Each structure stands twice: as C-alpha cells, then as structure tokens.
Amino acid sequence: MADPVELMLGDLTDKYAQEPVSDAFIRLYTDDQRFGRTFASLHERLNDHFAAINDRARSTRHYWADSSREFISLIDELAETVGTLRRAGFEVAFREEYNAAVKQCKPWLSTSGGSTVPENFEPIEVVRYEPVFTRPETAVKLKKQITSVQLQMVGQGSYANVYSFVDPDYGIKVAVKRAKKDLNERDLYRFKQEFDIMKRLSFPYVVEVYRYDDERNEYKMEFCDETLRNYIRKRNSSLGFATRKRVALQFLYGIGYIHTQDLLHRDISLQNVLLKVYESKAVLVKLSDFGLAKDRASEFTHTKTEMRGTIRDPTLSSFKDYDIPNEIYSVGWVLSYIFTGKESLPRPNSDAVTKIVRKCTDSDIEQRYSSIREIIADIDRLESFPGEYRAEPENAPSPQRQR
Numbered sequence: 406m407a408d409p410v411e412l413m414l415g416d417l418t419d420k421y422a423q424e425p426v427s428d429a430f431i432r433l434y435t436d437d438q439r440f441g442r443t444f445a446s447l448h449e450r451l452n453d454h455f456a457a458i459n460d461r462a463r464s465t466r467h468y469w470a471d472s473s474r475e476f477i478s479l480i481d482e483l484a485e486t487v488g489t490l491r492r493a494g495f496e497v498a499f500r501e502e503y504n505a506a507v508k509q510c511k512p513w514l515s516t517s518g519g520s521t522v523p524e525n526f527e528p529i530e531v532v533r534y535e536p537v538f539t540r541p542e543t544a545v546k547l548k549k550q551i552t553s554v555q556l557q558m559v560g561q562g563s564y565a566n567v568y569s570f571v572d573p574d575y576g577i578k579v580a581v582k583r584a585k586k587d588l589n590e591r592d593l594y595r596f597k598q599e600f601d602i603m604k605r606l607s608f609p610y611v612v613e614v615y616r617y618d619d620e621r622n623e624y625k626m627e628f629c630d631e632t633l634r635n636y637i638r639k640r641n642s643s644l645g646f647a648t649r650k651r652v653a654l655q656f657l658y659g660i661g662y663i664h665t666q667d668l669l670h671r672d673i674s675l676q677n678v679l680l681k682v683y684e685s686k687a688v689l690v691k692l693s694d695f696g697l698a699k700d701r702a703s704e705f706t707h708t709k710t711e712m713r714g715t716i717r718d719p720t721l722s723s724f725k726d727y728d729i730p731n732e733i734y735s736v737g738w739v740l741s742y743i744f745t746g747k748e749s750l751p752r753p754n755s756d757a758v759t760k761i762v763r764k765c766t767d768s769d770i771e772q773r774y775s776s777i778r779e780i781i782a783d784i785d786r787l788e789s790f791p792g793e794y795r796a797e798p799e800n801a802p803s804p805q806r807q808r
Contacts, residue, residue: 410494413489413492417443418439426449433445433535437540451479451503454472454476458522459528466526467520467522469519474516477511483507498540500532503532503537534616535616562694564585564592566582568580569628577628579625580625581625599694599696600614608662608663609689610690611662612626612627612679613626627691629679629691631680632677633656633676633679634675636680636682636688649744653743653744655689656739657777657780658781660673660732661776663698667700668695668699668700670732671699671732672694672695672696672697673716674716674735674739675715676694678690679691718734719768730773730775733765733774734765734773737765738750738762738766741758750762751763
C-alpha cells in the first residue's frame with residue numbers, strides 16, 4: 406500500500422514542478438533540493454504582490470480586482486502548502502516580517518471590485534536576495550549582531566566607496582561597496598546593474614558578490630588584498646617571470662570568461678583588477694568593477710556616446726561602438742604592466758612579450774587579436790628567463806633578458 410504522506414508530498418512537488426519560477430528566486434533555495442522550487446515559487450509571487458501594493462499605496466491606494474483575488478488565493482495556497490509540509494513532519498520557518506505583511510494585507514483584500522489600501526498602510530520591505538522560507542535541517546543559525554560592525558574605508562571611486570569589515574560569524578574580511586549619496590538616477594541604475602551582472606557570474610577570477618541592500622544602496626562582496634597596480638609596483642624589482650605569467654594568464658582567463666557570457670567589461674584598468682595574496686605568496690586574480698559593463702545580448706544596455714573608462718582605445722570615437730577589439734586594447738595595456746611594471750606601452754622590439762602587447766594595441770584594429778583565446782595561446786607559449794624553470798622566491802633577482 407502506498408504511503409499517504411509520500412503521495413501527499415509527491416502531489417505537492419509535482420504541482421510546483423509545473424510552476425514557472427525565475428532563476429533569481431531558484432538560486433535562493435539551492436540548499437533545499439526537495440522543496441526549494443516550492444519555496445521559490447511562493448517567494449516570487451509574494452514579492453510581486455508586495456511590490457505592486459507598495460506602489461499602489463503611494464498612488465491611487467486601489468489594488469486591482471484580479472490582483473486582489475490572486476493574492477487572496479496565494480495566501481490560501483501558502484497556508485495549505487506550509488500546513489501540508491508540517492503535517493508530513495517537515496518544520497518550515499516563514500520569515501517573520503513576511504508573515505506579518507501577509508497578516509497586514511489579508512483583512513482589507515476584497516474578492517470583488519478591487520481592494521482599498523488603508524491610509525495607515527506600512528510599506529513592506531521586499532526581500533530579494535535572501536530566502537524567506539527555511540527548514541531547520543537545511544539551515545544554520547548565525548549570530549545576530551546587536552551592535553554595528555566597524556567599517557574601514559579601503560577605496561574610493563566616482564560612484565561608490567569601498568569599505569571592509571570582519572564578519573562576526575566567520576571571522577573573515579568582507580568588502581562593502583556603497584553608492585555615493587549624490588548619485589543621479591542613471592548612475593544609481595548602473596550601480597545596481599553592476600551587482601546584478603556580477604551576481605550571475607561564477608568564476609574563480611571574478612570577484613564574488615553576496616547581497617544587495619536596497620535601503621543603503623550597497624552590496625557585500627569578497628575582500629581582495631590589493632589592486633594589480635599596487636601588487637606589481639611593490640614587487641616589481643623582485644617579481645619573477647613565472648609569477649608574472651601566472652598573473653597574466655589568470656587575468657586573461659577572467660576576461661575570456663566574461664566574453665563567453667556575452668559581456669564586455671569596458672573599464673579594464675590596473676585598479677579594477679584585484680588580487681587575493683596568500684601567506685605562501687600565491688596570488689589569485691579577481692576582476693571587479695562592472696559598472697560600465699555592456700551585455701551584448703541585451704537590447705537595454707544604457708550607453709552614452711561620450712568616452713568612459715580608464716584605458717581608452719585611441720581608435721574609438723564613440724563609447725557606444727565599444728567592442729571586442731577595443732577591449733583587447735585595454736588587455737594589452739594591462740599585460741604590458743604585468744610584465745614590465747611600466748604604465749606605458751613598450752616601444753617596438755623583437756621580444757615575445759612586446760610583440761603580444763603591440764598586437765593587442767595595434768593602431769589598425771584589423772591587425773589586433775580577434776579573441777582572448779588567441780592571446781592566451783601566445784602567453785602560454787612564452788618561455789621563462791634562463792634559470793627560472795622553478796618558482797622563484799619573492800626576493801629573487803630581477804631577470805635581465807628574455808630568451
């Protein structure tokens with residue numbers, strides 16, 4: 406005889422398997438393989454109603470008839486789903502603020518003629534980047550900070566400041582990028598878009614971002630120790646060829662990856678390439694600052710014609726025309742710095758590194774590399790200086806010539 410509990414749970418999961426759910430919500434529940442899609446579907450639809458009600462509360466205070474009926478149905482569905490799981494022995498925690506918001510809305514929702522949002526309605530804080538449903542067996546309790554942590558400024562830019570703090574749960578440094586308060590609507594849009602772009606990327610050589618705070622217009626991300634500029638400048642006299650080559654390849658792998666995602670960075674610079682530096686002297690390159698990134702697959706990328714970015718291709722007359730050849734120019738400039746420590750392009754000569762850099766930055770864009778993959782192949786073929794076939798110590802003498 407079939408287990409009635411399993412039949413009940415099977416019907417539940419089958420029902421939500423057919424529900425369309427966006428990846429933005431699926432990703433919040435990846436730890437719950439069995440019921441993650443169920444929670445993601447409920448969460449997404451709750452957010453749609455909460456956002457719409459917030460908007461109507463600021464305008465006509467009338468919530469449409471069809472939407473009111475759908476929300477009433479969703480509230481019933483929520484209670485039934487959570488009840489089913491609890492009867493089957495699965496404890497489900499529903500975020501307190503969301504539970505309160507549902508209770509706040511339920512009394513004034515009407516099944517006909519639409520619903521009037523009360524004058525004393527408290528706007529609902531919409532949660533987009535954290536789960537609102539959890540199960541104790543798939544969750545871990547973290548510390549709840551009563552006092553604020555101390556932020557330390559580690560960088561400043563045109564649109565945002567970057568701070569760091571030590572996470573109280575894990576004891577590790579985390580970075581916070583906070584938009585400046587005087588940003589106009591366009592630049593704030595670009596700042597939020599930067600987070601959205603980075604959130605969808607997953608690669609060892611791209612900075613990982615964690616969550617966006619709509620109230621403060623800031624987001625948390627992994628902490629990196631140094632910019633490429635500072636890393637090379639402090640070690641230029643002792644940094645060996647093998648290390649420079651590893652840094653160059655990691656940088657290129659990162660750029661190559663974002664190109665496979667139909668993105669152009671458009672602001673590659675010595676400041677926007679970061680490094681995590683370990684006690685063993687190992688390094689990990691991390692691409693950051695995607696505020697000017699262009700999604701080549703999107704028709705909605707906001708681009709003005711005036712030139713932007715730090716390293717500008719002299720052949721480019723309009724920023725909206727920026728494409729792979731212009732990105733490769735910036736790549737060549739950064740590669741030159743990695744191998745020479747000089748913030749200028751090398752004069753023509755016969756060494757292999759200079760040939761690669763000159764091909765990246767050729768004034769005739771038809772003569773440039775057509776892809777990052779081609780550059781990686783040429784960098785990979787570079788040979789070490791004489792005597793540098795093993796990893797060199799940090800204080801090794803600077804090589805004098807390239808074979």
